[in-house]
Amino acid sequence: MWYDEIGENNDIILSSCVSVVRNIRGYKFPTKMDAEEKEFVLTSAEAFAKENDMKFVRLEELSDGQRVEFLRHKIANIEELQNPSGKGLVISDDESLSIVVNQGNHFRIQGNCNGGDINSIFWAVEKLAVNVEKKFDIAFSERLGFLSSNPFEVGTGLRVSFIISVPAIEKGGVMPKVLQRLNSLDWKMVPYIGDGNKRTGNLYEVYSTSTLGVTEKKIYERAITVLEDIVKVERMCREAIYNKNKIIVEDQYFRSYGMLKYCQKLELSEALEALGWLRLAHSMIKDNSVDLDLTKINKMTDRICTEMKHLKGNASIKVETARAKQIRAILEGESN
Amino acid sequence: MRCERCGKQIGNKIFKYNNSYLCPECASATGVADMLANPFAGVMNMMDSDFMGAIPPVFSNLEFSSTRAQIKCPKCGTSFRDFDNTGTFGCIECYVAFNDQLQRYLMKSQPNTDYMGRKPGILSEGNTWQDEATEDVKASEEVEAPAAINEAEDEKLTKYENSDIGMLSDDDLKEAIQLAVKKENYMLAARFRDELKGREGN
Numbered sequence: 055m056w057y058d059e060i061g062e063n064n065d066i067i068l069s070s071c072v073s074v075v076r077n078i079r080g081y082k083f084p085t086k087m088d089a090e091e092k093e094f095v096l097t098s099a100e101a102f103a104k105e106n107d108m109k110f111v112r113l114e115e116l117s118d119g120q121r122v123e124f125l126r127h128k129i130a131n132i133e134e135l136q137n138p139s140g141k142g143l144v145i146s147d148d149e150s151l152s153i154v155v156n157q158g159n160h161f162r163i164q165g166n167c168n169g170g171d172i173n174s175i176f177w178a179v180e181k182l183a184v185n186v187e188k189k190f191d192i193a194f195s196e197r198l199g200f201l202s203s204n205p206f207e208v209g210t211g212l213r214v215s216f217i218i219s220v221p222a223i224e225k226g227g228v229m230p231k232v233l234q235r236l237n238s239l240d241w242k243m244v245p246y247i248g249d250g251n252k253r254t255g256n257l258y259e260v261y262s263t264s265t266l267g268v269t270e271k272k273i274y275e276r277a278i279t280v281l282e283d284i285v286k287v288e289r290m291c292r293e294a295i296y297n298k299n300k301i302i303v304e305d306q307y308f309r310s311y312g313m314l315k316y317c318q319k320l321e322l323s324e325a326l327e328a329l330g331w332l333r334l335a336h337s338m339i340k341d342n343s344v345d346l347d348l349t350k351i352n353k354m355t356d357r358i359c360t361e362m363k364h365l366k367g368n369a370s371i372k373v374e375t376a377r378a379k380q381i382r383a384i385l386e387g388e389s390n
Numbered sequence: 391m392r393c394e395r396c397g398k399q400i401g402n403k404i405f406k407y408n409n410s411y412l413c414p415e416c417a418s419a420t421g422v423a424d425m426l427a428n429p430f431a432g433v434m435n436m437m438d439s440d441f442m443g444a445i446p447p448v449f450s451n452l453e454f455s456s457t458r459a460q461i462k463c464p465k466c467g468t469s470f471r472d473f474d475n476t477g478t479f480g481c482i483e484c485y486v487a488f489n490d491q492l493q494r495y496l497m498k499s500q501p502n503t504d505y506m507g508r509k510p511g512i513l514s515e516g517n518t519w520q521d522e523a524t525e526d527v528k529a530s531e532e533v534e535a536p537a538a539i540n541e542a543e544d545e546k547l548t549k550y551e552n553s554d555i556g557m558l559s560d561d562d563l564k565e566a567i568q569l570a571v572k573k574e575n576y577m578l579a580a581r582f583r584d585e586l587k588g589r590e591g592n
Contacts (some may be wrong), residue, residue, distance in 0.1 A: 086466045158478065180513060187510040193482050199505035201485055206499055208485075210507040227573055240501060267502020281467040291426065313557045 056150035057127050061169015065299065065333060065348055066266055066288045067281065068130065068217040068257075070172045070320070073164040074183045074209040075202045077193040078270050081202035084140075084156045086276050092140035092156055098150055099155045102189055103144040106182075108153075108368070111145070113138035130154060149193045150175060161186055168352075170281045171213065176274050200268065209266030218245055218284060219355065221256040221330030222291035235283060240264040247322075247359055255326025256333075257359065296338050302352040307335040311344055315385050319374040322358065324382065329355050346385075353384050395420070463487040551578060555585050559581055 061067070078098075081091055096112065103110035113134060117122070118232075121138075124130040129149060134141055134157045144153040156163040163183050165175035178199035186192070193201040199209040207213065223229055236243055238355065246257035260280060262273055296303050332351050356382055362371075391400050393413035405426060411582065462469045470488055473479060485491040496503050508527035521578035550558065550566040560565065564584045570579035 055473075077482070082466050083479060083482040085476070085478055086468070144469060184511055184513055192510045194510045195485070195505075195507060198485065199507050200510070201482050203480075205473075205479060205485070205495060208496070209500070209505055212507075263499070264501050266496060266500040267504055267506055267507050 055127075056148055059168055060349060060352075061167055062171040063281075063285050064169035064352060065219045065337065066218055066285050067170035068219055068352060069166060069168050070170055070175065070217075071128065071164060071215045072176050072179045072211050073162055073215075074179055075159040075162050075204075075207055076183060076186055076190075076198070077160045077194045077201060077203070079106070079191045081160065084158060084160065087140075087156070089140065089238050095156055095160050096142045098190065099142055099144055099161070102153075102186065105189070106185060106319055107147075109147070111143050113141045114144060114288065115214070116318065126356070129164075133157070138267070150170060151178060153186070163360050163385040170216065170264060170276055170285070172274075172281070176277070185326075192208040206263075207265050209264075210268070210270055210273065212265060212270060212273055213257055213262055214273060215261035215281070216281065216284075217257065218288075219257050219333055220288050221283075221334045222286065222332075223288050224256050224294055225334075226295055228287060228291060230268060231343050232284065239280060241280050247326075248284065255323065256330040257326065257355070279331065281317065292297065292334050292338070296335060303331075305341060306331045307339055308341075308344070311346065317381070318351075319371060319377045320381060321374060322377075325354075325358055325377065329358070343377050344389075350384055352383055354372075357381070357384065401557075461487060463576070543573070547573060547578070550582075553580070558585075560586065560589065 057069075061069075069125060078095065081087065081095065084092065084095075087095075087371060100110045102108075103243070113121075116138070121130075121135045124143070125132065129145065129152050130143060134154060140156050142155040144155065146152065149166050150167060151163075154164065163179055164184060165182075167175045195201060200211040202208055203212050218336040220232075221233055233243060239390075240263050241260055241261050243258050243260045245255075247255065262277065264273075310331040314328050314332075316326070329351060332346065333355075334344065336348065336351065343375045358377065361377060361380075391404065391411055392398065393400050393416055394410045395412055395416040398413055400413045403414050405412040405414065405422050407417075407422045407426065412420070412422060414423065417426075424496035442521065461479060463484045464487065465483035469485055470491060473484070473488065479485065479488070493503065547566070547569045550562065550569070563582050565587070566581045568581050570582060571578070
């Protein structure tokens with residue numbers, strides 16, 4: 055499964071996603087569709103899955119546990135799972151490629167990978183999209199390209215996004231520069247968790263915005279540029295911060311580890327701050343008393359993020375204790 | 391800015407009412423101008439006359455006077471206000487119905503409003519995925535049968551060498567340069583390069 059692997063630059067780029075939206079000509083978009091039309095799209099998606107050796111599921115038929123799994127692996131998002139009627143999923147064997155059916159658009163073809171290795175998924179997604187286009191009569195206009203329910207995605211319908219953790223860029227105060235650079239490439243950065251513009255932790259989602267007036271190749275090249283820039287800057291900042299304030303960074307590193315290992319209740323912002331310190335100094339501090347590797351750090355971050363999305367009432371003591379318990383379990387080496 | 395009722399360019403004076411922008415002519419026609427100049431007129435009237443007649447004309451006139459709200463997609467019934475609220479269209483026809491407004495949105499949010507991507511069902515030409523795939527094939531062939539490839543390249547190069555240099559296309563020349571360099575025939579490569587440069591100069 056793709057989410058078990060350690061990817062390229064996985065200490066900075068948590069995961070990458072490439073998504074392409076496509077619609078069938080002659081049918082309304084899913085928000086205006088009736089049950090019969092939805093059923094038609096679902097059955098044709100099922101047939102498509104069969105032809106391409108992929109799995110097909112209807113979201114309504116999933117159990118709660120399965121839904122959380124899909125959420126955790128970023129295959130489906132929360133809106134789809136909260137309102138599953140008439141929606142479906144086509145998934146490849148290793149779950150790295152999937153097609154979400156009837157959510158916003160008829161098809162959203164997406165590829166996920168851990169770390170920043172988008173080279174493999176980008177063209178895999180494009181290839182799958184081509185297969186979809188061959189099978190169905192796709193809504194396409196010579197002037198505007200592929201038509202989607204959200205007019206801001208009209209054109210290539212293609213979007214690349216990364217989830218990044220950049221504690222050193224944040225602490226080093228170079229965020230404005232990074233944002234400027236992203237802007238010049240028509241990319242955007244938003245906090246990954248937290249509400250609106252309020253920053254929570256050092257997790258951000260960066261994504262491409264332009265879909266019209268650019269070729270697929272250009273989008274791909276820009277994605278690579280963004281990726282390289284962020285990795286380079288973050289690496290430099292991490293080293294600079296560590297070399298300048300060695301003792302402070304080490305202090306924070308061990309404190310954070312201790313806190314995560316022995317806490318009984320854990321606030322969200324606290325947890326993310328601690329994970330940020332662990333991530334920042336992890337590659338530079340070598341200490342055998344700390345039993346920590348990148349997999350564990352990523353797992354903890356992931357667990358916290360997904361929880362944030364499906365648990366309600368984040369501030370309650372119950373949630374905080376549950377969070378602490380999960381984190382402790384991961385640090386002690388839980389099996390899954 | 392344009393007036394949302396008549397669509398004409400608005401000059402210095404803009405009337406804003408209920409989030410709609412109006413030019414002075416439309417504002418006085420709908421009663422907005424009077425209403426804004428004397429907000430209590432309606433209430434004063436109400437005190438004078440009976441209640442039913444006292445509703446200021448503004449409300450009845452302006453409720454749907456905004457042209458943006460009036461446009462509706464003939465197929466799915468989505469109005470432009472729906473789009474403003476949800477950010478999504480209802481069907482493909484909406485792209486035709488809201489074309490003018492859409493263009494303005496796209497101008498703001500996209501680098502260019504002309505589509506430059508690939509056609510449906512065809513992978514974009516020259517993508518690295520294809521390049522790599524063909525390169526892989528080349529590489530594996532080279533391992534298997536280097537002699538065959540070498541011969542083919544030699545043949546090609548001699549063909550380029552013997553043909554009239556002026557008749558070759560730019561792409562051919564570029565390929566020829568690469569081939570010549572690969573075969574370490576630098577004299578030939580320089581000849582092709584000079585020709586290419588000369589063409590660029592013209």
